[in-house]
Amino acid sequence: MKIVKISSMTCMSCIIMNNVMNRIKDNYNIEIENVDYDFDDISKYNVGKILPVIIFYNNDKEIKRLEGEHPYSEIERIIKDEEV
Amino acid sequence: MKKYSYILLFILMLIPNMVFGKELNIYLFHGDGCPHCRDEIAFFDEYLEDKDNIHLYKYEVWYDKDNVSKLEEVAKITGKEADGIPYLVIGDYVISGFSTGIQKKIVKRIEHCLENSCPDKTGVYLGKALEDNDVEDNYDDEVYNVPILGEISARDVSIPILAIVIGLVDGFNPCAMWILIFLISMLFGMKDKKKMWTLGLTFILTSGIVYFLFMASWLNLASFINKVSLVRSLIGAFAIIFGIVNVYNYIKSRKKDAGCEVTDEKKRKKIISYIKKIVSEKKFIIALLGIMVLAFLVNLIELLCSLGLPVIFTEVLSLNNLSTTEYILYMLLYIIFFLMDDIIIFVIAMKTLEIKAISNKYTKYSHLIGGIIMLILGVLLILKPEWLMFNF
Structure with missing residues (x-):
C-alpha cells in the first residue's frame, strides 16, 4: 500500500494532517509520498479546491481519497480494511 | 375672605418650588432640518410644559456660526466631542442623539440634577448661570453594583466585552492567516533567531496598523453618515x-470535512x-x-x-459619542484580540520551531x-440603535 499526501505550507489543516500522517508512518510500514501543492507538479492527481488531499493506492490503483482534516482512527481503519 | 384668598394664592405660588425645589438650566445644540433635533425639541415642548423651574436654551448650529463656536467651547468644557447633534448638556453632562432610550436617559439626568446639585460650567460660559457652584457630580447613566468590582457602568463594560468578542471571532478569519503560516515556515530556514522574531512580529504589527487605519477611517466616516438614520439602517441591512x-x-x-479552500x-x-x-x-x-509592504498589501486586499x-464594531463605537482617546483604546483592544x-x-x-495549527x-x-453577532447588531442598528448606546 502507498499513500500520497498533497498539502501546502500555507494551510492549517495540512499541518494538522501532517501530524496524523507522521503517526501513521511511525506505526505502519507504509510508503507515504509528500507532494507540495505549491511547488510540485500536481496535475496528475486531479486535486480539487480543498486541501490536504490524501490518496490511498493499492498496486498503483487509487482505492480511496480523503480531503481536508480526518482523525487518525479513520486513516487507520482504511489501512486495516485494505490489509484484510 | 379676601385676606384668606391672598394667603391661598401665596401658598399655591409656593407649590411648584416645593415640588421641584431647584432650578435647572439645560442647553440644546440643534440644527434646523435635523430630524432627531426636531423630535427632541418636540419632546421638550411636551415634557417642560408644566415644569417652570427647568429652562431649556436652544442653540442652532447649522446656520449660526456663533453658535458653532459656542458648541466647540462647550465641548471643551464637558470633555465630550461635539461630533453630532442634537447635543444636549444637562449639568455639564452630555447626551447626544435622540431616541426613546435617550429620552429616558434625559429624564433620569434631569431628575438627578433636581434632586442633587449638578455643576453648570456650561451655563456660566453661555451666560445663563451666575456662578459655578463647583459641585462634584457622581452621576452615571447606567451604574450597576457588581460584587468585588464595585460600581460599574453598562457602557464601560459592554463596549470592551464587544471589542474582545468581535475581535476574537474576527481573528479566526482564515483569509490572511495562510500568509502568516507560510511566512513562519519560510522563517524556519533562517539561522538568525533575532531576524526571525523581528520579521514575524513586523508582519503581525503592520497587519494590526492596517486594520487600525481602516477602522479609524470608517469611524470618521460613520460619525458623519450616522446622522442620517437611513444610512445607519442601510449599514444594519448590510450586517443582516x-x-x-x-x-x-x-x-x-x-x-463537510474541515479543510483549506484554495x-x-x-x-x-x-x-x-x-x-x-x-x-x-x-x-x-x-x-x-x-515584509511591511507585504503585510500592508495583503491585509488591504484581504x-x-x-x-x-x-465595520459593525466601529459603527457601534460611533453611536456612543465617546472621546477620541476612548475610541482609540477600544479599537486597539479589538485589534489586540483580533491578532x-x-x-x-x-x-x-x-519557541518550538514547530507550527501548532488551529x-x-x-x-x-x-x-x-x-454571523449571529452580525445579525443581532444589524437588527439592533435598524430597530433599537439606542440599545447599542447601552441605554437599556
Missing part, C-alpha cells in the same frame, strides 16, 4: 445580509514567491521593508474578506458566531 451569508456558509459546510491561484503564487524573495534577501533592512465585523491567535501561533512556532473546524464556528 452578511450575518445570513455567514450562518448559511456554516450550515452548508458543517457536515482560491485565486495566481494571487497565491505571487504572494508565495514574494515571501520567498523577502526571506532570502541579504540586506535585512530591505527584507524588513518588504480586508474585503472580513469587512463586516470591523491574538496570530501572536500565539507565531510565539509558539518561534483546526479549520474552528473557522466554521467563527463563521457561525460572527
